[in-house]
Amino acid sequence: MALAQKLEQAWYGDGRTPGWTYPLSWLYAGVTGLRRTLYRRGWRRSVRLPVPVIVIGNITAGGTGKTPLAIAVAQGLRERGFNPGVVSRGYGGRQREPLLLDDKPSPQQVGDEPSLIRSQGIPVAVGRDRPAAARLLIAAGCDVVIADDGLQHYRLARDVEVCVIDAVRGFGNGRLLPAGPLREPLMRLATADIRVCNGGERMGAYPMKLTGGEACSLTDDTCQPLTAFTGQRVHAVAAIGHPARFFDSLRAYGILPVEHAFPDHHAFVPADFNLGDDLPVLMTDKDAIKCRRFAQPGWWRVPVRAELPAELFDALASRIRYSASPAG
Template sequence: MSRPRLPQTPAWWFDGSTPPLWARAIAPLYAGAVALRRLAYRRGLLRPRQAGVPVVVVGNLIAGGSGKTPLVLAVVERLRAAGWTPGVASRGYGREDAATPRWVEAGMDAALCGDEPLLISHASGAKVRVDRDRAAAAIALAAAGCDIVVCDDGLQHYRLARDIEIEVQDARRRYGNGLLLPAGPLREPLERAADCALRVLNLGVAADDAAAACAGEWPMRLGIGELRPLVGGRGLPLAAFAGQRVHAVAGIGEPERFFSMLRDAGIGVVPHAFPDHHVYTPADFEFGSQLPVLMTEKDAVKCMAFVQPGWHAVPVAAQLPEAFWQALLGRLPQPLP
């Protein structure tokens, strides 16, 4: 089911202001469509497709970013360490010719597969399949030799049968005003979260401890890795840029989180925020001053055709308690030898 699309995150979703009348008028219609679709699957009028292998869905209830991609990468890594051969299914949001399923390959243009699938493929080395029908993507991955599928996003894609659902929530934004699209950021009602086996709270980089996590939530911190120069050379710690001014580029769900991370490291940030899934061109980097450029890995994979010296990707890795991984693995069968 398609959902209303807005060009950027509306301010009223998260700032406490009253949504406009048109958004409040449409929200009940959207809520009715969501409820009818969910009821159709519960009553058996629509049936999910089985992939033939276990399926782990990583998703969120709100529109926009919440930290799914770092968690997907961490899940793939931990499953591989436990003896599984994971593959990743994704819609490939924002890609050209979205009706065409594709295998994500090294060096592929992000316009063909989507920025997040390209990053996941590059960072994990796992097989990644993009298809707007995630069930078909999961079946293709199983046929290609993957014995477990991690679905990047897809809590609302009921066509794909799943064994485990993991909800990811941003600690700062939570559920916003708690209203359904387009009056608020919710794709489904809040009670949908109770259906998820595991609920992860993304505390970001600056989190001191797990105090922000409530009962039933697993805290996730983001650790910063070595900065990767996009035109060769050795990696650098983020501290190497402390005391310097840099152009900071972020086309993600919440760019301010990236900028704050750099400021907390003592870096002078000249911020350049772009819409999530933005398609970059060289003109976007005509900043008028020759400063180092720091960007997220998700942005970097879309700029490789025109990168310049002094541009760096800032990698982050999800860090969760060991008990979370035991809880995840404990819900899965043992991988076949």
């Protein structure tokens, strides 16, 4: 069994936590704690931008639905009169210098998640220097910056913190990396301004549900209901933080997935799809955006959108209006 699988079983299941992870977890706790203290006491300075900043992130490793939430927040704020843009580190891409994405970005260059967000018509900038990348959005006319996966990036000052919680996996064994899945201690959750629970309900958190129901061809963008695959075996491909969520969503439609889980942000090549038969291939939107250039007939993406209560977007709009006012 691969190391990543062993650790995940220890984090979220009944697997045994390897002894060597404990000292590394203590070291991780010391380093991250020191870093937080340096910023909190002003010994390291955060960069304050001239527009409100919303950071969206989590305190656990792996996928919790941050990117669908970032898209939904951008769309919700746009409906309320704002012109938001998203800043990202561009994980998985080659781009290092700040870059404002055009209409057809290369996922290999800028990363899969920024490319997916840009495909929704949302302005996106990437770069290792996130404050510099965010300034490109401001120069392009954005009046709100949304930082995708920015909760632990303290160099960028924020006006609102949104923390996403996975309702199914929760916080696992409650330990810090690598002995557990936590990026920060559980107490960090209490300091976030807004909490969102993906896939269920939690006291003090807004509920979020990922919905879809369609499959769209990678070769010609025709779409059909997912129920068209009910009762069929398909190859299910996922290179996301929590592939099981995608596989389970297909089973909910009566589809029989042959599971192909890859590491998060995997750079797909045609050889990855030498699957030995002609069964349909279904994949997430995040993965499809990396496979379009060599897609074949019978390959389908399964888009999802985040459904959230309007009260969440109203609360965000109220907070950023206050932070943008002279009194704020």
